[in-house]
Amino acid sequence: MFGRVALIGLGLIGSSLGHAMRRGSIAGEIVGAARTAETREAALRLGFIDRGCKTAAEAVAGADLVILCTPVGTYGALAAEIAPALAPGAIVTDVGSVKMSVIRDIGPHIPKGVHFVPGHPIAGTEQSGPEAGFAHLFDGRWTILTPTAVADPDALARLTAFWTACGAKVEVMDPERHDMVLAITSHLPHLIAYNIVGTAAHLETVTESEVIKFSAGGFRDFTRLAASDPTMWRDVFLNNREAVLEMLGRFTEDLISLQRAIRYRDGQALYDLFSYTRQVRREIIEAGQETPLADFGRHPG
Amino acid sequence: MFGRVALIGLGLIGSSLGHAMRRGSIAGEIVGAARTAETREAALRLGFIDRGCKTAAEAVAGADLVILCTPVGTYGALAAEIAPALAPGAIVTDVGSVKMSVIRDIGPHIPKGVHFVPGHPIAGTEQSGPEAGFAHLFDGRWTILTPTAVADPDALARLTAFWTACGAKVEVMDPERHDMVLAITSHLPHLIAYNIVGTAAHLETVTESEVIKFSAGGFRDFTRLAASDPTMWRDVFLNNREAVLEMLGRFTEDLISLQRAIRYRDGQALYDLFSYTRQVRREIIEAGQETPLADFGRHPG
Ligand SMILES: NC(=O)c1ccc[n+]([C@@H]2O[C@H](COP(=O)([O-])OP(=O)(O)OC[C@H]3O[C@@H](n4cnc5c(N)ncnc54)[C@H](OP(=O)(O)O)[C@@H]3O)[C@@H](O)[C@H]2O)c1
Ligand SMILES: NC(=O)c1ccc[n+]([C@@H]2O[C@H](COP(=O)([O-])OP(=O)(O)OC[C@H]3O[C@@H](n4cnc5c(N)ncnc54)[C@H](OP(=O)(O)O)[C@@H]3O)[C@@H](O)[C@H]2O)c1
Numbered sequence: 001m002f003g004r005v006a007l008i009g010l011g012l013i014g015s016s017l018g019h020a021m022r023r024g025s026i027a028g029e030i031v032g033a034a035r036t037a038e039t040r041e042a043a044l045r046l047g048f049i050d051r052g053c054k055t056a057a058e059a060v061a062g063a064d065l066v067i068l069c070t071p072v073g074t075y076g077a078l079a080a081e082i083a084p085a086l087a088p089g090a091i092v093t094d095v096g097s098v099k100m101s102v103i104r105d106i107g108p109h110i111p112k113g114v115h116f117v118p119g120h121p122i123a124g125t126e127q128s129g130p131e132a133g134f135a136h137l138f139d140g141r142w143t144i145l146t147p148t149a150v151a152d153p154d155a156l157a158r159l160t161a162f163w164t165a166c167g168a169k170v171e172v173m174d175p176e177r178h179d180m181v182l183a184i185t186s187h188l189p190h191l192i193a194y195n196i197v198g199t200a201a202h203l204e205t206v207t208e209s210e211v212i213k214f215s216a217g218g219f220r221d222f223t224r225l226a227a228s229d230p231t232m233w234r235d236v237f238l239n240n241r242e243a244v245l246e247m248l249g250r251f252t253e254d255l256i257s258l259q260r261a262i263r264y265r266d267g268q269a270l271y272d273l274f275s276y277t278r279q280v281r282r283e284i285i286e287a288g289q290e291t292p293l294a295d296f297g298r299h300p301g
Numbered sequence: 302m303f304g305r306v307a308l309i310g311l312g313l314i315g316s317s318l319g320h321a322m323r324r325g326s327i328a329g330e331i332v333g334a335a336r337t338a339e340t341r342e343a344a345l346r347l348g349f350i351d352r353g354c355k356t357a358a359e360a361v362a363g364a365d366l367v368i369l370c371t372p373v374g375t376y377g378a379l380a381a382e383i384a385p386a387l388a389p390g391a392i393v394t395d396v397g398s399v400k401m402s403v404i405r406d407i408g409p410h411i412p413k414g415v416h417f418v419p420g421h422p423i424a425g426t427e428q429s430g431p432e433a434g435f436a437h438l439f440d441g442r443w444t445i446l447t448p449t450a451v452a453d454p455d456a457l458a459r460l461t462a463f464w465t466a467c468g469a470k471v472e473v474m475d476p477e478r479h480d481m482v483l484a485i486t487s488h489l490p491h492l493i494a495y496n497i498v499g500t501a502a503h504l505e506t507v508t509e510s511e512v513i514k515f516s517a518g519g520f521r522d523f524t525r526l527a528a529s530d531p532t533m534w535r536d537v538f539l540n541n542r543e544a545v546l547e548m549l550g551r552f553t554e555d556l557i558s559l560q561r562a563i564r565y566r567d568g569q570a571l572y573d574l575f576s577y578t579r580q581v582r583r584e585i586i587e588a589g590q591e592t593p594l595a596d597f598g599r600h601p602g
Contacts, residue, residue: 097518122515125595126582132595141517171514181511184501186518191559192493193519197578199548199555200485210482212581212588213472214423216442217398217487218494218526220591223582225519230575234568241563247500248560252553254500258492259549262542267535274531277498280513281427281524287513290521294426294433296597 001158001165003028006063008056008078010034010043011229012124013095014069015133018048020166023135033059034130042130057085065162068094068106073235076105088113091155095121097182097232099146099175101239107148115155119145120178121168122186128229139167140288146175183243187236188251191244193225194233302459302466304329307360309379310370311335311344312530313425314396316434318368319349321467324436334360335431343431358386366463369395369407374536377406389414392456396422398483398533400447400476402540408449416456420446421479422469423487429530440468441589447476484544488537489552492545494526495534 005027007014014032021027032049033056034040040052053059060066060082068075075096086092092114096102102118110116123141125132143163147156160170173181200211200219211219237244261269284290291297306328308315315333322328333350334357335341341353354360361367361383369376376397387393393415397403403419411417424442426433444464448457461471474482501512501520512520538545562570585591592598 122518124518127595142515144515181507181515182518184504184507185512185515185520189497189519189523192497192523192556194575194578195556195559196490196493196552197581198559198574199552201577201581202555203485203548203551205547206482206485208581208584211486212584212590214443214445214482214486215585215588216590217423217425217483218490219486220582220585221522221526222490222493223578223585223591224597225522226575226578227582228575228579230572230579233575234571237563237571238566238568241566244563245560246506247504248556248563250504251497251500252556254503255493255496255549255553258496258499259546262538262545262549265539265542267539270535270538271531273499274495274527274529274534276502277495277524277527278529278531280498280502280509281521281528283509283513284516284521284524289513289517290524291599293600294428296525296599298592298597298599299594 001026001162002064004063005030005065005067006059007032007049007067007069008059008082009069010039010049010130011069012128012132013121014067015043015046015048015130016135016137017067017069017095017133017166018043019133019135020138022048024165026162026165031059031063039130046130048133056082060085060090062087064090066090066092068092068096071232071235072096072098072102072239075102079106079109083109083111086111086114091115091117091159093117093119093159095119097186097236098240099178103146103148103175115152117145117147117151117155117159118175119143119159119163120182121163123168126224126227128232136167138163141168142171143168144171144173144178146173146178179240179243183240183247187240187244188247190225190228190233191237191248192251193222196222197226302327302463303365305364306331306366306368307364308333308350308368308370309357309360309383311340311350311431312370313429313433314422315368315370316344316347316349316431317436317438318370318396318434318467319344320434320436321439323349325466327463327466332360332364340431347431349434357383361386361391363388365391367391367393369393369397372533372536373397373399373403373540376403380407380410384410384412387412387415392416392418392460394418394420394460396420398487398537399541400479404447404449404476416453418446418448418452418456418460419476420444420460420464421483422464424469427525427528429533437468439464442469443472444469445472445474445479447474447479480541480544484541484548488541488545489548491526491529491534492538492549493552494523497523498527
């Protein structure tokens with residue numbers, strides 16, 4: 001499907017893409033770039049790249065497809081670095097969790113004759129680094145592509161075929177809408193999870209060891225999202241600031257009304273909300289985006 | 302270990318206790334009470350009770366151990382109903398998620414010569430009803446017992462042995478402390494989950510179908526807790542009002558400070574919190590209260 005693919009960044013998403021390309025025989029050669037020798041060596045040992053490069057510029061030379069898989073805060077500098085080395089006709093894409101900022105940071109650096117189509121796979125785990133990836137991460141999950149008005153239709157079609165071959169379903173969306181949708185389906189959930197874990201760990205009335213011991217009451221679920229990579233998530237919040245603040249405002253408004261219901265012992269209001277939310281999970285399961293098994297099918301720790 | 306055990310309520314916790322008693326040969330006979338014939342029939346069919354009763358009073362007659370497994374809002378009326386039928390020397394306990402209100406509601410009804418020792422297993426799933434239970438629910442999880450000052454040491458020892466035989470580890474705690482600890486490790490997490498699922502479903506800018514489609518970004522995790530039984534959770538919030546409001550206040554305070562960090566682009570503050578919270582999950586895994594597998598070991602939905 002592609003002669004040479006360059007992965008810039010070999011963490012969870014980069015390594016999963018490498019494995020998925022191997023599984024589907026999607027690339028003739030996979031070249032990978034990472035900052036540290038340790039990461040490049042792990043990638044070679046795990047076999048999801050054919051060749052490791054110290055710099056992104058080296059890795060993109062002669063590549064038909066270039067995929068940026070580093071935290072979104074690095075994209076501006078990386079785009080400036082690779083621009084002179086990009087092959088004519090190459091497709092440049094990314095996997096960043098925010099899309100407006102990515103277009104702002106990468107777009108201006110793309111040379112004429114190179115096709116830039118931003119993307120974002122809605123799939124992941126709380127683990128990071130080159131050992132964390134696996135070939136089926138994208139299976140049955142959505143990848144959102146946010147082409148700009150000037151995007152080449154042929155490049156969009158090829159990238160759609162690429163993600164489909166990696167197991168994903170593809171949706172094309174406006175970048176502004178992407179950032180709003182992801183603010184509620186991903187960014188706010190992570191923010192809330194980070195926050196409650198911080199709150200629980202800093203109480204004076206309850207010790208941290210009590211929190212850990214009795215976490216199976218529900219708290220432990222939040223620690224999964226709150227164990228995600230700090231650099232990646234710092235960059236997400238700095239780069240999707242407006243949409244996150246907007247969703248956070250809505251969340252807080254609703255929370256205050258729920259607080260009032262508890263304070264004034266309004267059992268009916270509580271019951272109504274709790275019955276309604278139950279259906280949402282059912283629909284997510286029916287849409288194939290969640291396991292139907294109780295407790296995520298989790299085995300006792 | 303016990304001649305006859307009466308389970309009042311045959312939902313997730315009642316049925317799991319029944320199965321665990323079968324597994325460990327803990328009871329000579331298990332008698333179960335539930336409101337609906339459907340539930341009693343399911344319990345008999347699944348084999349985790351020997352006999353079904355329409356009323357709690359019928360079920361407790363001649364029982365050595367009585368376990369209340371209904372929502373905590375029902376405990377006062379149930380205690381009044383069973384009091385005259387309790388056998389001398391019997392132990393009465395419960396599994397309710399709140400302990401101060403349970404002592405307030407049940408305590409005054411307990412006749413002389415009957416031993417009341419409140420309890421709470423920190424284990425569960427989002428599913429409910431008689432089909433939801435399984436024998437290993439309590440394995441490796443903590444059960445908290447909150448005996449009052451006048452509790453009989455022998456009854457406490459027998460109940461400790463009972464829970465240990467069901468697979469649990471037992472901790473004795475002051476009821477007030479229980480309610481504070483559980484407010485942060487269980488009640489607030491559920492409240493937050495219910496709230497964000499409600500917020501997401503009522504936005505004008507993002508449709509519910511978009512929320513469902515792209516929920517794998519993190520949101521779907523919250524829908525598990527938010528799919529829990531509405532009656533049970535209404536009763537928890539109405540009966541642990543003060544401790545939940547206290548923890549909610551702390552959560553909101555921290556959230557506002559996080560909101561400010563995003564607004565003023567304080568990347569360092571975000572990075573510091575996100576790095577800190579990562580360790581908390583590690584400790585929960587080390588304490589054996591969570592699976593070490595990525596993504597809860599969840600299989601693609
Ligand atoms: N994790 C998810 O669930 C998820 C889901 C969808 C999209 N995304 C997006 O995917 C991207 C990568 O996330 P990830 O989870 O794969 O991260 P990760 O596992 O932490 O890996 C990040 C990779 O980027 C490299 N890197 C970091 N900073 C760099 C820099 N300044 N210059 C060059 N390389 C650098 C790292 O190299 P070293 O190893 O050598 O340090 C590492 O190989 C992010 O933009 C994120 O928003 C993540
Ligand atoms: N779910 C958890 O994760 C969890 C964990 C620890 C402790 N707990 C506590 O365990 C208790 C039971 O929870 P659960 O999850 O097992 O609930 P559940 O699955 O919803 O089952 C509730 C049972 O109680 C019966 N019941 C309800 N209202 C009743 C009433 N007014 N009079 C008589 N029987 C009534 C129901 O009978 P019908 O089926 O006939 O309607 C059903 O058998 C609650 O106090 C809860 O706080 C729950």
